[in-house]
Protein backbone atom coordinates (compact mmCIF):
# COMPACT_ATOMS: atom_id res chain seq x y z
CA UNK A 1 0.00 0.00 0.00
CA UNK A 2 1.19 3.55 -0.60
CA UNK A 3 0.64 5.99 2.25
CA UNK A 4 1.14 9.76 2.29
CA UNK A 5 2.18 11.34 5.57
CA UNK A 6 1.77 15.03 6.33
CA UNK A 7 2.34 17.20 9.37
CA UNK A 8 4.75 19.92 10.29
CA UNK A 9 5.73 23.38 11.28
CA UNK A 10 7.23 22.14 14.54
CA UNK A 11 8.75 18.95 15.96
CA UNK A 12 5.69 18.50 18.17
CA UNK A 13 3.90 17.36 15.01
CA UNK A 14 6.82 15.92 13.06
CA UNK A 15 8.28 13.59 15.74
CA UNK A 16 4.96 11.74 16.27
CA UNK A 17 4.26 11.70 12.49
CA UNK A 18 7.57 9.92 11.94
CA UNK A 19 6.85 7.37 14.68
CA UNK A 20 3.67 6.44 12.81
CA UNK A 21 5.59 6.47 9.50
CA UNK A 22 8.16 4.04 10.93
CA UNK A 23 5.42 1.61 11.96
CA UNK A 24 3.84 1.86 8.51
CA UNK A 25 7.17 1.31 6.76
CA UNK A 26 7.95 -1.70 8.96
CA UNK A 27 4.78 -3.38 7.72
CA UNK A 28 5.96 -2.97 4.15
CA UNK A 29 4.04 0.15 3.04
CA UNK A 30 5.60 2.67 0.65
CA UNK A 31 5.68 6.21 2.04
CA UNK A 32 5.78 9.75 0.72
CA UNK A 33 5.89 12.84 2.98
CA UNK A 34 4.04 16.07 2.09
CA UNK A 35 5.38 19.19 3.79
CA UNK A 36 6.83 22.66 3.28
CA UNK A 37 10.07 23.33 1.48
CA UNK A 38 13.03 24.02 3.79
CA UNK A 39 10.99 23.06 6.85
CA UNK A 40 11.64 20.94 9.93
CA UNK A 41 9.46 18.20 8.39
CA UNK A 42 11.69 18.10 5.32
CA UNK A 43 14.76 17.77 7.53
CA UNK A 44 13.24 14.89 9.51
CA UNK A 45 11.83 13.12 6.41
CA UNK A 46 15.26 13.25 4.79
CA UNK A 47 16.92 11.77 7.88
CA UNK A 48 14.32 9.00 7.91
CA UNK A 49 14.89 8.44 4.18
CA UNK A 50 11.26 9.16 3.23
CA UNK A 51 10.62 10.72 -0.18
CA UNK A 52 9.47 14.33 0.22
CA UNK A 53 6.98 16.37 -1.81
CA UNK A 54 6.88 20.08 -1.17
CA UNK A 55 3.61 21.99 -0.73
CA UNK A 56 3.38 25.75 -0.17
CA UNK A 57 1.37 26.72 2.88
CA UNK A 58 0.95 29.45 5.45
CA UNK A 59 -0.59 29.60 8.90
CA UNK A 60 -2.73 32.19 10.60
CA UNK A 61 -0.66 34.53 12.81
CA UNK A 62 -2.58 35.04 16.03
CA UNK A 63 -1.07 38.42 16.78
CA UNK A 64 -2.52 40.26 13.73
CA UNK A 65 0.02 40.44 10.94
CA UNK A 66 -0.14 41.77 7.39
CA UNK A 67 0.98 38.35 6.18
CA UNK A 68 -2.47 37.02 7.19
CA UNK A 69 -3.84 38.86 4.13
CA UNK A 70 -1.79 36.61 1.80
CA UNK A 71 -2.49 33.43 3.70
CA UNK A 72 -5.63 32.35 1.72
CA UNK A 73 -3.76 32.75 -1.58
CA UNK A 74 -0.82 30.68 -0.36
CA UNK A 75 -3.19 27.98 0.86
CA UNK A 76 -4.93 27.95 -2.56
CA UNK A 77 -1.54 27.59 -4.24
CA UNK A 78 -0.78 24.77 -1.80
CA UNK A 79 -4.02 22.97 -2.64
CA UNK A 80 -3.09 23.15 -6.35
CA UNK A 81 0.41 21.81 -5.74
CA UNK A 82 -0.81 19.07 -3.39
CA UNK A 83 -3.57 18.07 -5.83
CA UNK A 84 -1.05 17.66 -8.65
CA UNK A 85 1.30 15.66 -6.43
CA UNK A 86 -1.60 13.49 -5.18
CA UNK A 87 -2.63 12.67 -8.75
CA UNK A 88 0.90 11.61 -9.52
CA UNK A 89 1.56 9.67 -6.30
CA UNK A 90 -1.92 8.13 -5.98
CA UNK A 91 -1.61 7.19 -2.28
CA UNK A 92 -4.26 4.86 -0.86
CA UNK A 93 -4.64 6.93 2.29
CA UNK A 94 -3.17 10.04 3.96
CA UNK A 95 -2.10 10.26 7.60
CA UNK A 96 -2.16 13.85 8.82
CA UNK A 97 -0.56 14.79 12.15
CA UNK A 98 -1.46 18.48 12.38
CA UNK A 99 0.18 21.82 11.62
CA UNK A 100 -0.93 24.26 8.95
CA UNK A 101 0.75 22.46 6.03
CA UNK A 102 -1.80 19.68 6.47
CA UNK A 103 -4.68 21.93 5.36
CA UNK A 104 -3.87 22.11 1.62
CA UNK A 105 -2.75 18.45 1.65
CA UNK A 106 -5.94 17.27 3.38
CA UNK A 107 -8.17 19.32 1.05
CA UNK A 108 -6.34 18.03 -2.04
CA UNK A 109 -6.74 14.44 -0.77
CA UNK A 110 -10.47 15.04 -0.27
CA UNK A 111 -10.75 16.42 -3.83
CA UNK A 112 -9.01 13.25 -5.09
CA UNK A 113 -11.30 11.09 -2.89
CA UNK A 114 -8.40 9.75 -0.88
CA UNK A 115 -9.30 9.01 2.76
CA UNK A 116 -7.52 11.10 5.39
CA UNK A 117 -6.83 9.97 8.98
CA UNK A 118 -5.95 12.80 11.37
CA UNK A 119 -4.44 12.81 14.86
CA UNK A 120 -4.80 15.42 17.60
CA UNK A 121 -2.37 15.53 20.55
CA UNK A 122 -3.80 18.43 22.54
CA UNK A 123 -6.91 18.87 24.67
CA UNK A 124 -8.87 20.42 21.83
CA UNK A 125 -8.56 20.23 18.06
CA UNK A 126 -6.01 22.62 16.55
CA UNK A 127 -7.16 24.88 13.70
CA UNK A 128 -5.84 22.61 10.92
CA UNK A 129 -7.49 19.56 12.46
CA UNK A 130 -10.75 21.45 12.97
CA UNK A 131 -10.78 22.19 9.24
CA UNK A 132 -9.90 18.64 8.20
CA UNK A 133 -12.05 16.82 10.78
CA UNK A 134 -15.23 17.39 8.75
CA UNK A 135 -14.02 15.39 5.79
CA UNK A 136 -11.58 13.04 7.56
CA UNK A 137 -12.29 9.32 7.47
CA UNK A 138 -11.06 8.92 11.06
CA UNK A 139 -10.00 11.22 13.90
CA UNK A 140 -7.41 9.71 16.26
CA UNK A 141 -7.06 11.34 19.66
CA UNK A 142 -4.64 11.24 22.51
CA UNK A 143 -6.41 10.54 25.79
CA UNK A 144 -6.94 14.16 26.97
CA UNK A 145 -8.68 15.24 23.79
CA UNK A 146 -11.44 12.68 24.23
CA UNK A 147 -13.75 14.71 26.46
CA UNK A 148 -13.36 17.93 24.46
CA UNK A 149 -14.30 16.57 21.06
CA UNK A 150 -17.57 17.83 19.57
CA UNK A 151 -20.39 15.30 19.54
CA UNK A 152 -20.78 15.36 15.77
CA UNK A 153 -17.29 13.83 15.50
CA UNK A 154 -17.89 10.96 17.93
CA UNK A 155 -18.83 8.55 15.14
CA UNK A 156 -15.35 8.65 13.65
CA UNK A 157 -13.10 9.26 16.66
CA UNK A 158 -10.75 6.65 18.09
CA UNK A 159 -8.64 7.13 21.23
CA UNK A 160 -5.18 5.93 20.26
CA UNK A 161 -2.87 7.89 22.59
CA UNK A 162 0.00 10.09 21.50
CA UNK A 163 2.71 8.52 19.33
CA UNK A 164 6.03 8.82 21.18
CA UNK A 165 9.45 9.17 19.58
CA UNK A 166 10.46 5.73 18.37
CA UNK A 167 13.83 5.70 20.17
CA UNK A 168 12.47 6.78 23.58
CA UNK A 169 12.93 3.32 25.07
CA UNK A 170 16.59 3.16 24.01
CA UNK A 171 18.19 6.06 25.86
CA UNK A 172 21.87 5.85 26.73
CA UNK A 173 22.41 8.60 29.31
CA UNK A 174 25.96 7.48 30.17
CA UNK A 175 27.07 8.00 26.59
CA UNK A 176 25.96 11.65 26.68
CA UNK A 177 27.30 12.14 30.23
CA UNK A 178 30.73 10.94 29.09
CA UNK A 179 30.61 13.00 25.88
CA UNK A 180 29.90 16.19 27.82
CA UNK A 181 32.18 15.31 30.73
CA UNK A 182 29.44 15.50 33.39
CA UNK A 183 30.60 13.88 36.64
CA UNK A 184 28.68 10.74 37.68
CA UNK A 185 26.23 11.63 40.43
CA UNK A 186 25.89 15.29 39.36
CA UNK A 187 22.26 16.41 39.16
CA UNK A 188 21.38 17.30 35.56
CA UNK A 189 19.01 20.09 34.57
CA UNK A 190 17.79 19.94 30.95
CA UNK A 191 16.19 23.06 29.51
CA UNK A 192 14.34 22.97 26.19
CA UNK A 193 11.28 24.88 25.06
CA UNK A 194 9.54 22.79 22.43
CA UNK A 195 11.35 22.58 19.15
CA UNK A 196 12.04 26.28 18.60
CA UNK A 197 13.24 27.48 22.01
CA UNK A 198 12.03 30.55 23.87
CA UNK A 199 13.94 33.83 24.07
CA UNK A 200 12.23 34.70 27.38
CA UNK A 201 13.09 31.42 29.06
CA UNK A 202 16.64 31.61 27.64
CA UNK A 203 17.07 35.09 29.16
CA UNK A 204 15.65 34.00 32.50
CA UNK A 205 17.96 30.96 32.63
CA UNK A 206 21.07 32.88 31.61
CA UNK A 207 20.42 35.67 34.09
CA UNK A 208 20.46 33.05 36.89
CA UNK A 209 23.11 30.79 35.44
CA UNK A 210 25.50 30.97 38.40
CA UNK A 211 22.73 29.98 40.81
CA UNK A 212 21.66 27.10 38.60
CA UNK A 213 25.24 25.90 38.01
CA UNK A 214 25.93 25.83 41.71
CA UNK A 215 23.37 23.03 42.03
CA UNK A 216 23.07 21.42 38.58
CA UNK A 217 24.97 20.44 35.47
CA UNK A 218 22.97 22.57 33.02
CA UNK A 219 22.19 21.37 29.47
CA UNK A 220 20.47 24.21 27.67
CA UNK A 221 18.82 23.59 24.28
CA UNK A 222 18.07 27.16 23.30
CA UNK A 223 16.71 27.04 19.73
CA UNK A 224 18.10 28.02 16.33
CA UNK A 225 20.13 31.23 16.36
CA UNK A 226 19.93 31.53 20.16
CA UNK A 227 23.41 30.38 21.25
CA UNK A 228 25.23 32.88 23.44
CA UNK A 229 28.90 32.81 22.38
CA UNK A 230 29.95 34.78 25.48
CA UNK A 231 28.97 31.73 27.59
CA UNK A 232 30.98 29.24 25.51
CA UNK A 233 33.30 27.20 27.75
CA UNK A 234 31.42 28.09 30.98
CA UNK A 235 32.02 25.20 33.38
CA UNK A 236 28.91 23.11 34.09
CA UNK A 237 26.94 24.69 31.20
CA UNK A 238 26.39 23.18 27.76
CA UNK A 239 24.37 25.00 25.09
CA UNK A 240 22.89 23.49 21.94
CA UNK A 241 20.67 25.00 19.26
CA UNK A 242 18.81 21.72 18.77
CA UNK A 243 19.34 18.05 19.62
CA UNK A 244 18.56 15.38 17.04
CA UNK A 245 19.88 11.90 17.79
CA UNK A 246 21.03 13.00 21.27
CA UNK A 247 17.59 14.14 22.42
CA UNK A 248 16.51 10.82 23.89
CA UNK A 249 19.81 10.45 25.79
CA UNK A 250 19.39 13.99 27.15
CA UNK A 251 15.85 13.22 28.33
CA UNK A 252 17.08 10.07 30.06
CA UNK A 253 20.04 11.88 31.62
CA UNK A 254 17.97 14.76 33.04
CA UNK A 255 16.97 14.74 36.70
CA UNK A 256 14.88 17.84 36.19
CA UNK A 257 13.53 19.55 33.07
CA UNK A 258 12.54 23.17 32.42
CA UNK A 259 10.29 23.28 29.40
CA UNK A 260 7.19 24.54 27.64
CA UNK A 261 4.08 22.37 27.82
CA UNK A 262 3.68 21.04 24.27
CA UNK A 263 1.76 17.77 24.31
CA UNK A 264 4.61 15.78 22.74
CA UNK A 265 7.15 17.00 25.29
CA UNK A 266 4.81 16.24 28.19
CA UNK A 267 4.15 12.73 26.89
CA UNK A 268 7.92 12.11 26.80
CA UNK A 269 8.44 13.48 30.32
CA UNK A 270 5.54 11.36 31.57
CA UNK A 271 6.85 8.18 29.93
CA UNK A 272 10.23 8.70 31.66
CA UNK A 273 8.77 9.92 34.96
CA UNK A 274 10.71 13.23 34.93
CA UNK A 275 10.33 16.13 37.33
CA UNK A 276 9.51 19.35 35.52
CA UNK A 277 9.19 23.10 35.80
CA UNK A 278 6.76 24.07 33.03
CA UNK A 279 6.40 27.49 31.44
CA UNK A 280 3.37 27.08 29.12
CA UNK A 281 3.08 29.24 26.03
CA UNK A 282 0.64 32.05 26.92
CA UNK A 283 -2.77 32.46 25.29
CA UNK A 284 -1.65 35.75 23.71
CA UNK A 285 0.49 33.87 21.16
CA UNK A 286 -1.31 30.51 20.95
CA UNK A 287 -4.76 29.01 21.33
CA UNK A 288 -3.96 28.38 24.98
CA UNK A 289 -3.56 24.61 24.68
CA UNK A 290 -0.28 24.58 26.62
CA UNK A 291 -1.93 26.24 29.64
CA UNK A 292 -4.43 23.39 29.78
CA UNK A 293 -1.71 20.77 29.12
CA UNK A 294 0.49 22.14 31.93
CA UNK A 295 -2.33 22.37 34.45
CA UNK A 296 -3.42 18.79 33.79
CA UNK A 297 0.18 17.53 33.98
CA UNK A 298 0.82 19.32 37.28
CA UNK A 299 -2.39 17.85 38.72
CA UNK A 300 -1.24 14.35 37.81
CA UNK A 301 2.29 14.89 39.15
CA UNK A 302 1.80 16.82 42.35
CA UNK A 303 5.05 17.51 44.17
CA UNK A 304 7.05 16.69 41.02
CA UNK A 305 5.95 19.49 38.72
CA UNK A 306 5.59 23.23 39.06
CA UNK A 307 3.97 25.61 36.57
CA UNK A 308 5.26 29.16 36.08
CA UNK A 309 3.41 31.65 33.91
CA UNK A 310 5.26 33.27 31.01
CA UNK A 311 4.73 36.82 32.27
CA UNK A 312 6.53 39.23 34.55
CA UNK A 313 7.11 36.50 37.15
CA UNK A 314 9.42 34.79 34.67
CA UNK A 315 11.53 37.88 34.03
CA UNK A 316 14.68 37.95 36.11
CA UNK A 317 14.52 34.18 36.52
CA UNK A 318 14.30 34.14 40.34
CA UNK A 319 10.99 32.21 40.32
CA UNK A 320 12.47 29.71 37.91
CA UNK A 321 15.45 29.05 40.19
CA UNK A 322 13.23 28.77 43.27
CA UNK A 323 11.03 26.21 41.49
CA UNK A 324 14.08 24.20 40.38
CA UNK A 325 15.53 24.12 43.87
CA UNK A 326 12.21 23.11 45.35
CA UNK A 327 11.90 20.16 42.96
CA UNK A 328 15.58 19.24 43.05
CA UNK A 329 15.24 17.15 46.18
CA UNK A 330 11.99 15.49 45.16
CA UNK A 331 11.93 11.73 44.71
CA UNK A 332 13.64 10.87 41.42
CA UNK A 333 11.47 7.89 40.39
CA UNK A 334 12.89 7.41 36.90
CA UNK A 335 10.87 4.83 35.05
CA UNK A 336 12.56 2.74 32.38
CA UNK A 337 9.92 2.74 29.67
CA UNK A 338 8.53 -0.47 28.27
CA UNK A 339 9.29 -0.53 24.50
CA UNK A 340 5.90 -2.06 23.81
CA UNK A 341 4.14 0.83 25.58
CA UNK A 342 6.32 3.36 23.73
CA UNK A 343 5.23 2.03 20.33
CA UNK A 344 1.61 1.37 21.30
CA UNK A 345 0.00 4.61 20.08
CA UNK A 346 2.02 4.78 16.85
CA UNK A 347 1.13 1.22 16.01
CA UNK A 348 -2.58 1.78 16.79
CA UNK A 349 -2.63 4.84 14.52
CA UNK A 350 -0.80 2.92 11.79
CA UNK A 351 -3.51 0.26 12.06
CA UNK A 352 -6.29 2.86 11.83
CA UNK A 353 -4.59 4.43 8.80
CA UNK A 354 -4.24 1.15 6.92
CA UNK A 355 -7.82 0.15 7.65
CA UNK A 356 -9.16 3.51 6.42
CA UNK A 357 -7.41 3.15 3.03
CA UNK A 358 -9.61 2.99 0.01
CA UNK A 359 -9.71 -0.38 -1.68
CA UNK A 360 -7.32 -0.30 -4.62
CA UNK A 361 -9.15 -0.33 -7.93
CA UNK A 362 -7.55 -2.32 -10.67
CA UNK A 363 -5.87 0.15 -12.99
CA UNK A 364 -7.35 0.13 -16.52
CA UNK A 365 -5.00 0.73 -19.37
Ligand SMILES: CC(=O)N[C@H]1[C@@H](OP(=O)(O)OP(=O)(O)OC[C@H]2O[C@@H](n3ccc(=O)[nH]c3=O)[C@H](O)[C@@H]2O)O[C@H](CO)[C@@H](O)[C@@H]1O
Nearest residue numbers: 010011012013015121194195221242243247262263264265
Ligand atom coordinates in the same frame (compact mmCIF):
# COMPACT_ATOMS: atom_id res chain seq x y z
C1 LIG B 1 4.11 26.75 19.49
C2 LIG B 1 3.24 25.59 19.20
O1 LIG B 1 2.41 25.61 18.34
N1 LIG B 1 3.42 24.53 20.00
C3 LIG B 1 2.68 23.30 19.79
C4 LIG B 1 3.60 22.27 19.17
O2 LIG B 1 4.67 22.16 20.10
P1 LIG B 1 6.22 22.03 19.77
O3 LIG B 1 6.45 21.50 18.44
O4 LIG B 1 6.93 23.26 20.12
O5 LIG B 1 6.69 21.06 20.87
P2 LIG B 1 6.36 19.81 21.69
O6 LIG B 1 6.80 20.26 22.98
O7 LIG B 1 5.01 19.24 21.65
O8 LIG B 1 7.38 18.71 21.06
C5 LIG B 1 8.70 19.00 20.80
C6 LIG B 1 9.35 17.76 20.24
O9 LIG B 1 10.63 18.14 19.77
C7 LIG B 1 11.60 17.31 20.33
N2 LIG B 1 12.84 18.08 20.42
C8 LIG B 1 12.85 19.31 21.01
C9 LIG B 1 14.01 20.03 21.09
C10 LIG B 1 15.19 19.46 20.53
O10 LIG B 1 16.27 20.04 20.54
N3 LIG B 1 15.14 18.25 19.96
C11 LIG B 1 13.98 17.52 19.87
O11 LIG B 1 13.98 16.43 19.34
C12 LIG B 1 11.04 16.90 21.68
O12 LIG B 1 11.67 15.74 22.16
C13 LIG B 1 9.57 16.70 21.30
O13 LIG B 1 9.40 15.43 20.71
O14 LIG B 1 2.94 21.02 19.03
C14 LIG B 1 2.43 20.46 20.25
C15 LIG B 1 1.81 19.10 19.94
O15 LIG B 1 0.69 19.24 19.13
C16 LIG B 1 1.45 21.44 20.91
O16 LIG B 1 1.02 20.90 22.15
C17 LIG B 1 2.16 22.76 21.11
O17 LIG B 1 1.30 23.70 21.73
